[in-house]
Amino acid sequence: MREGGGGKGEEGGPGIRTGAAQPHPPSPFPLPAIRMDGIEKSFGAVKANHGASLEVLPGEIHALVGENGAGKSTLMRILGGLIKPDSGRVEVNGRDVTGWSTNDAIAAGIGIVHQHFMLVPTLSVAENLVLGCEPKTRGIVLDHKHAADDVRKLSNETGLVIEPERLISDLSVGEAQRVEILKVLFRGARILVLDEPTAVLSPPEVRELWTVLRRLRDKGDTIVLITHRLDEVVEISNTITVMRAGQTVARVKTSETTPAEIARLMVGREVSLSAGKRVQPSGRPAGAQPNQGLEARNIIVMGSRGIRVIDGVSFNVKAGEIFGIAGVEGNGQTELIESLAGLRPVFAGDILIDGTDITRRSVAQRHDAGLSHIPEDRHRRGLILEYTIANNLILGVQKYFSSNGVIDRDRVKENAIRAITSFDIRPPNALLPGRALSGGNQQKVVVAREMGRGFSVLLASQPTRGVDVGAIEFIHQQLLNARAQGKAILLVSAELNEVLALSDRIAVMYRGKFAVVMPAAEASEEVLGEYMIGTKKGNVA
Amino acid sequence: MSASPLTEAKVVQPTFAAAPWRERAEEALIPPVVALLVALICGDLLILSYGQSPAAVYRMLLEGTWGNAYGFGQVLYKATTLAFTGLAVSFGLRAGLFNIGGESQLAAGGFAAALTGLVLPAATPLVFALLICMIAAGLAGGVVGSVPAYLKTRFGAHEVIVTIMLNFIVLALLNWFIAGHLHVPETLHTPEIHAGVLPRLADIDSRFHGSAANLALIVAVLVAVAVWFYLFRTRGGYDLRAVGLQPQAAEYGGINVGRVWMRALTFSGVIAGMGGINYVLGYKHYYEDGFASGAGFLGIAVALVGRNHPFGVIVAAFFFATLSQGGLAIHAFVPKQMMDVLQGVVIIAVATAVPEVRRILRGARGRRDA
Numbered sequence: 087m088r089e090g091g092g093g094k095g096e097e098g099g100p101g102i103r104t105g106a107a108q109p110h111p112p113s114p115f116p117l118p119a120i121r122m123d124g125i126e127k128s129f130g131a132v133k134a135n136h137g138a139s140l141e142v143l144p145g146e147i148h149a150l151v152g153e154n155g156a157g158k159s160t161l162m163r164i165l166g167g168l169i170k171p172d173s174g175r176v177e178v179n180g181r182d183v184t185g186w187s188t189n190d191a192i193a194a195g196i197g198i199v200h201q202h203f204m205l206v207p208t209l210s211v212a213e214n215l216v217l218g219c220e221p222k223t224r225g226i227v228l229d230h231k232h233a234a235d236d237v238r239k240l241s242n243e244t245g246l247v248i249e250p251e252r253l254i255s256d257l258s259v260g261e262a263q264r265v266e267i268l269k270v271l272f273r274g275a276r277i278l279v280l281d282e283p284t285a286v287l288s289p290p291e292v293r294e295l296w297t298v299l300r301r302l303r304d305k306g307d308t309i310v311l312i313t314h315r316l317d318e319v320v321e322i323s324n325t326i327t328v329m330r331a332g333q334t335v336a337r338v339k340t341s342e343t344t345p346a347e348i349a350r351l352m353v354g355r356e357v358s359l360s361a362g363k364r365v366q367p368s369g370r371p372a373g374a375q376p377n378q379g380l381e382a383r384n385i386i387v388m389g390s391r392g393i394r395v396i397d398g399v400s401f402n403v404k405a406g407e408i409f410g411i412a413g414v415e416g417n418g419q420t421e422l423i424e425s426l427a428g429l430r431p432v433f434a435g436d437i438l439i440d441g442t443d444i445t446r447r448s449v450a451q452r453h454d455a456g457l458s459h460i461p462e463d464r465h466r467r468g469l470i471l472e473y474t475i476a477n478n479l480i481l482g483v484q485k486y487f488s489s490n491g492v493i494d495r496d497r498v499k500e501n502a503i504r505a506i507t508s509f510d511i512r513p514p515n516a517l518l519p520g521r522a523l524s525g526g527n528q529q530k531v532v533v534a535r536e537m538g539r540g541f542s543v544l545l546a547s548q549p550t551r552g553v554d555v556g557a558i559e560f561i562h563q564q565l566l567n568a569r570a571q572g573k574a575i576l577l578v579s580a581e582l583n584e585v586l587a588l589s590d591r592i593a594v595m596y597r598g599k600f601a602v603v604m605p606a607a608e609a610s611e612e613v614l615g616e617y618m619i620g621t622k623k624g625n626v627a
Numbered sequence: 628m629s630a631s632p633l634t635e636a637k638v639v640q641p642t643f644a645a646a647p648w649r650e651r652a653e654e655a656l657i658p659p660v661v662a663l664l665v666a667l668i669c670g671d672l673l674i675l676s677y678g679q680s681p682a683a684v685y686r687m688l689l690e691g692t693w694g695n696a697y698g699f700g701q702v703l704y705k706a707t708t709l710a711f712t713g714l715a716v717s718f719g720l721r722a723g724l725f726n727i728g729g730e731s732q733l734a735a736g737g738f739a740a741a742l743t744g745l746v747l748p749a750a751t752p753l754v755f756a757l758l759i760c761m762i763a764a765g766l767a768g769g770v771v772g773s774v775p776a777y778l779k780t781r782f783g784a785h786e787v788i789v790t791i792m793l794n795f796i797v798l799a800l801l802n803w804f805i806a807g808h809l810h811v812p813e814t815l816h817t818p819e820i821h822a823g824v825l826p827r828l829a830d831i832d833s834r835f836h837g838s839a840a841n842l843a844l845i846v847a848v849l850v851a852v853a854v855w856f857y858l859f860r861t862r863g864g865y866d867l868r869a870v871g872l873q874p875q876a877a878e879y880g881g882i883n884v885g886r887v888w889m890r891a892l893t894f895s896g897v898i899a900g901m902g903g904i905n906y907v908l909g910y911k912h913y914y915e916d917g918f919a920s921g922a923g924f925l926g927i928a929v930a931l932v933g934r935n936h937p938f939g940v941i942v943a944a945f946f947f948a949t950l951s952q953g954g955l956a957i958h959a960f961v962p963k964q965m966m967d968v969l970q971g972v973v974i975i976a977v978a979t980a981v982p983e984v985r986r987i988l989r990g991a992r993g994r995r996d997a
Contacts, residue, residue, distance in 0.1 A: 427879070429878060429879060448881070448883065449878065449879065449880075449881040450881030450882075450883070452881075453881050459879070461879055466873070466875050466876065467873075467875050467876050467878075467879040468876065468879070469873075469876060470869050470872050470873045470876045470877070471872070471873070472872050472873075473868075473869070473872070476643075477865065480865075481869070481876065481879075481880040482879070482880040482881050484862050484865050484866070484880070485862060487862075488861070488862040488865075491861050491862050491863060492860055492861050492862070493860060493861060493862055493865060495860075499643065502641065502643075503641045506641040507641060514640070514641040514642060515641070515642045515643070515644050516641055516642070516643050517642075517643050517644060517645045517646075
């Protein structure tokens, strides 16, 4: 709190600009902290990096953006020594380190904070931090006090406040992430790489993270931020590197660009950033079949340890409506969707589709009743990665593509051609296995399948997670079209923007209950954010 | 350039281009071929350590198996049983289930075939009798296979444990039945069947004289074709493979995973059980205690080397049959147990080579492209 860099009250204020100007060392041509040039890396026939470059100045926050499969992660894995490039040159602080090992990278002060936490849940914060370099007193006895002191000191210096004695399993996601950042700093990292750090955070937690990152930057640390979210890029970074198809296509100063331009560079064409929602007023267009949508009455779902992960949730989604559920992940959204889809038993309550009680029906019977489902995890559930695109496009509807138990291959083929063309799935080869596609195209396969069949209710769970800007726009448009056709859509998303932009009504889920249900017109990121972290309790009994 | 709007999308014609055949062939064939080479080298060392010439021994091995009609007939006969048990194991594996019960399912099938052949009057028309005996064999194997299937689906009992334990139970029951009730005095086999004898190849071509090869071989090939059609052309096969690859995605797709498990393990048992006809209907014409010994377990290796593909399994069955018959041919020079060692080496090499070879291949291809 000594310098102006910390503190909460300064977001968006002049503090940023001074902060951005400050970090560059006096020399007019500072030696870059990271310089990667002409990086080539292939995995089999796939060129993950094809002429990728990156130049990061010391003491800046550098955003690395690009669509899924653009090669950002590969580039960072090369930097971290996890893989070796086929060709190209990597320099850190002016030293040629091409093809170094992970240990070399750590020793040189590179710290990578992965998207998935790598912490031991049964150990304390301090114990996790000193794992691998434990301070010992007598022989093999771990010096807890010393470790805790070290951690507390670092914690104070950086503003990453956390009690060293707490167990990891008791921490929130945001706190666990703080520990991850502390962990790399504890090992002496001065160049931090954060891979999609905000994917799991609520808006207030994101603001705290920004504060910490700015403070680290002002201290002289270098930060590389991998992200999809353009608003974040603009808010936090000094410089932006854009990658597309394994190549670096641009390196721009944040102050000299706009989100629309970055999006265009990422996708290679114009994209609209706000989903144009109000295509048609809410309600069913004339002539559509009677459709009562989805109704859930007092749903209770038990978790693994006898806890109610869903504790009495009731709602209805009308035809021609998008009902959005916001919330920090892990508050029961997954369980709710799974129980609606028939993948998880409900302990009590009723689920109705178009007025028919389907609470005790199987997944297949729910399909027949008019339920469609875009699952949150396409790798685990949504796709069979070894199956071809054509075969993936009939998962769940395979019975309509067979006669007398034999698959009608002509119709599978026809269906694949239609889906690949209308959803622009790339590469457009129906016989490629699902695993060969990028995340965005895999998601297009799932969306094409689920929205391509007759349905009246759609469960859309994180429909654009890990999907690139171009595909997000497309998927949003599909959801809005379905809404205009009188479908009832339940949308669950960790992206507040998405929920706000698409929904007619919004519920916030907190600890297995709805904290609030409100019309989208009354909602904003700030209002929802407070319900998401539980500081505000709402109108739901 | 500037006139064309950025949003203009190219119209791409979707294709159905399978991976180049060469790539697929490499993927499918290289691991077993590498395994074979490793086994050959190990074999060389073993033969040399016996003070014999590898070239001479291998020549003898080939002459004794593929080199003359009798030896070849014996290879065909041995391959037939292995094809059945290999197909059975691979069918289960396609659904993600490990059926180690081939041993007892094969025995139960053979026993049922013999029993049926004993009950049917000698005057029963051949085709009819064969059909009944085969159905009986398949049913018996299926009944044995359905036990682990049910226990897994209903109670979550692991199929590996249940099938192993069931081997002991079923074999002991059969032994008790034969020894206590149905054996020809001084032996451990049933009387000869009255009906349902499968013609031998020697009846068709006299050069096969003396060898046990019989028309069960045709049945095995037909079963392989049927398994292939089921797995890759039917909705049931689509569901079964989906469950084997990603059970959670299958569940999401409305596939009843338990029902698929039930079906996969039961039919795995049916296929193994049908293998019993080779010995009982085709060769000895009676059920003998212990006839199936080893063939059920070797089926696991056959499925593995055959890469779980029905046609691969047939090829692998021939390979293992050759090793086993070849052991007899070279017994005068080196102990035939050497072939057991080689079988073991092949199995280990394939199990190791599959992921490893794939990785190396991928690396080589990457370098070529770069």
